[in-house]
Amino acid sequence: LFLFARNHPVFSLPEDKASFIRHTLTCMKQKMDETDNHFRREMMQSMFLTMVYEVSNVIYSVQSRTSEHNTRAEEIFTKFILLVENNFRTERRVSWYSEQLCISPKYLSETIKNVSKRTPNEWIDAYVTMELRMLLRNTQRSIKEIAQSLNFSNQSFLGKYFKEHVGMSPSEYRRS
Template sequence: MATTDFKAITVEYATRMCAGSHIGNDILLLDEIAKMPLPKEPRRMESLFLALCLRGSARYFVDSVEHVVEPGDLIIIHKGRVTYDCSMSPDCRGIGIIIDYNFFKETIKSVHELSALFLFSRTHPVLRLPKERADFLRDTFVRMKVKIDESDNHFRRELVQSMFLSMVYEMCNVIYSVQSKNDECKTRAEDIFTQFLQLVENNFRSERRVGWYSEQLCISPKYLSETVKAVSKRTPNDWIDSYVTMELRMLLRNTQKSIKEIAQELNFSNQSFLGKYFKEHVGMSPSEYRRS
């Protein structure tokens, strides 16, 4: 995908990047997964992104975690997540929806349980769907596309919302099943790891010390390190550095902020220290990366 000056993935951005059926900047339907504007460089998702893989495979990162998608997998990327290094096999086929978050919330506002279930997908962004569920989503997608393309239909927005809500019910039924099983099987170590990642996500811009995170979790740094390594095969420092490096890459590539301003924003003591940190983790200086 060509590099652009856009800082985030929105419905408006996606509509400009690729052809698809859409209603203003509320919702965009793409009948080919290959058309989706998923980037190589870090980009923040400012809409809700849903996709169903029908054939082939794809790989991508969300917030430093790699995901592999195969036929029957449902992808959910929430607003605020950072995605990058996306690649697809030559035979990859699928469908996708990019939906404005306000439009999404308006659509599900009458059903509080759906919102709570969808939050679960923040930590489970890839879900395997039974064939009958995947077929339902695909068929509903086709009907939604027909209605979106009926530009003279006075009620097309309401019709699309109604059909999208039926899709959300089906997705949340799967989420509910997965959540129920996870609640039964979840170990203390997995619970600590989940809490640790949530803390990192919310605080990595100002805190990079493992000791700070262990204090918030009321456990020792050693126990936190052993637990995180056992569950994820990565150390707490690896996770923290991944979040920081990803944010630095995004700020350098997608903003006009000076390196000094970026250093202040991410709580580095000075510009020189940021430069050493970035080169250690990326292999080049911030200036070289910005020019590359």
């Protein structure tokens, strides 16, 4: 999806899909106005995700109809992102990802930076911090349990990592 969006910053939605998104936005507006609804936030998140999935589905179908051939660099990027999505909870070393792709860490770093304008470490950190934010906000698990589930050596290291990337401690984030 990232590569498609980069190469096609503007594309047309079929009218039925555009109508669905307009309808969903109207429903979201109505839910935002229901201040007494205890699940308003969760419903908004679900409706927003529904729209993202709908647009993503359109992108996938457009992608499958176009016969664009990805460059080697784009193929490496796609494989790297798939590896990160499946392994970021346990692996944060660029060298591990380069080993899985059978290329050198330097080549991986240069390739990912050229394709996405972000380094492999930035991609990995983005996935880890997004997961941390989600776990801190949407679960009652302790910070120690979260640290263990994301393969941090201890709770203190998770705290330093989170503060470096988010700007506040996990406890502060959870309270905010």
